[in-house]
Each structure stands twice: as structure tokens, then as C-alpha cells.
Amino acid sequence: MVKKTWRIFWRPRRRKPDWRLNFNPCSRAAPISSPGCSPQRGIQQTILLAPHLDTVGAEDAQFVPQRKQGRMYGRGACDTKGSVAAMFTALCELAASPSRPQTTQIVFAGLVDEEHAQAGSRALAATGFQADLAIIGEPTRLQVVTAHKGSLWLQLETRGQAAHGATPRLGKNAVHEMARVVDALESGYAAHLRRRHHPLLGTATVNVGQIWGGTQPNIVPAACAITVDRRTLPGETDAGVVREIAARLRKRQLQARISHTKLAPAPALETNANLPLVRRLFATVGQTEPVGVHYFCDAAVLAAAGIPSVVFGPGDIAQAHTADEWISLAQVERAKNLLLKFLKSLS
């Protein structure tokens, strides 16, 4: 974490400054960097610009940016350096512009750890920070996203009784029990979830992603475990999902111990698309209908802390996490212009 504190690095040209732009320090307790742009007095509302600074893992060479044919290639180019560049540049241009909002403060938070456990947005939420709208930077192809699915990772374990492989009737096969559990999840439960539909997000899903059990062929396995990725819709709770799965297994007379494997809860996002600031952002980008995405991000963490949150940024999620991640530089420029237009439209 950066220990050094930056003082004011931008000074208004006018003799009597009525706006300030400054950096706050990062610390272990508050792992965010938060330059803000605000009027000296009379703050009536706050807009948070919050892209994340971390990326998924990569080879060293992927961290050397390459500019080719209007694109920037490199790890994090679209997820989310493009959003960082667009948001930060919009903030700096706004601070230098004579047509700034009079009563709106804009805060930029460069969040850490989004790709892992969202420590940055969770720490920011834990400080009690509040804003009237948070714009989370992710590659949405310049669409304003108001909903995304949540994600719940579970581990299920079946217990059996070890015995010699030549006398399986003397034991209880935990792998066989788990095979029935997997079938219950991947057929019956998955079909049930396909009927649970959200207008922006489609259906809830379940995926059995890992399985391990037993020790060698001639031992009846005493234990078997699977991990499950359950993508949730707004309104579903983690506890509710666990209860639902447990009830389905009970109905089939299957026994499995269910535990959570996520470090922190990752609920779904559903922000009211009729909030005045959200509608204003829609109007700025020329969007008429709200949009949902299937991937989880910091927006849900901040929304859970009471900050109305939307997701917006240049680039396409299809390029995120790929070996040759890239972003269109024209789209980064357009994102900056749209954000600047939105910020300048505020009172």
C-alpha cells in the first residue's frame, strides 16, 4: 500500500479557488486511492467513480502495453484500465473546466482485489462512505448496467463407510451417494432454476465444478466432495439457496454436508433504473432500457452498503481475462466524453 500522502496536485486557475482536487492516502485499513473533485462548500450530492485497479494473473509480457491499430493490448486493458483512464481523465478535465457542477462532489476510488474477494469495495463500504450514485468501471461496451447476477460457491460432502473393495456390501460408498447428489443438482435442480427468470438476467444457474473422493480402487470410499457455483438472481439469498438445496436432497433421501467456500458474500445487483441520476446517465449515453450482465463485480458490494450503483465502461467483457486482452482506444475516448458530459450536466 502507498504510504505517501499527495497534497493538492491540481490548483484552480482562479485566484480564489472554489474547487479542489486532491488525493487521499491509501492505507491497509482503507485500501483505496481516492482523489476527489469537490466544491469548497455547499455539497448536496456525491458521485463515486469506481473502477478496479487489479487484474487477473498474467505472464510478465502481458503487462507490457502494446498499441496496435487503434487498440491497446495488455493484461487489464479492458478489465479495467480503460475505465480507469476514462474516469480519471474525465475527473481531471472536469476540474480544469469552467462549467463544473456547483453542489456535486465527485470521488474517484481505485478499488483493489475485485478479481478475488473485493477487499477494496468492502473496505470502502465499511468506512460508511455514502454516495448518491456509484459508477463502477467494467467493460460494458458503454452500456449502463443496472443488474448483475450474484454468485454463491458451496462445498457438499458425503460420508460413507470404508471397506475392502472385494466386499463392498460391508461398506457405504460415499462416491455413489455423491453421484446421486450431482444428478439431483445437474438435472432436477438445474431444470427447476431454468424456470426462475429475471427480465434482465435470464435464469439462475447451478454448476458442479469439482469432485474428489476415494483413495484407491480397492477401498470403498468413505468421503466424497464437490464444489458448486450457484449464480443467483436479485431477491435470492445465500441462506435461502442453501435451504433450497438441502430440502431437495432430503426429498431424495440424500445426505450431504453443505458449507460455503466464498471468502465473502457476492449478492446479485438490481438498481432501480428510474432513479433520477440513473435516468440522467441513461439519457447521456442515449440508452432507453436498463441492461443486465451475468458477471459479478464491485457494484453489488457498494449497493449492499446503500449506495445506488451502476456499471459502465469502455471495452467488451468478451476480451476480459483472455490471453490477448485489448480495448478500443476510440471507445475509451468516448467513455471519457460521455462521463464528462454526465458530470457537467449535474447541478
Ligand SMILES: [Zn+2]
Ligand atoms: Zn473487472
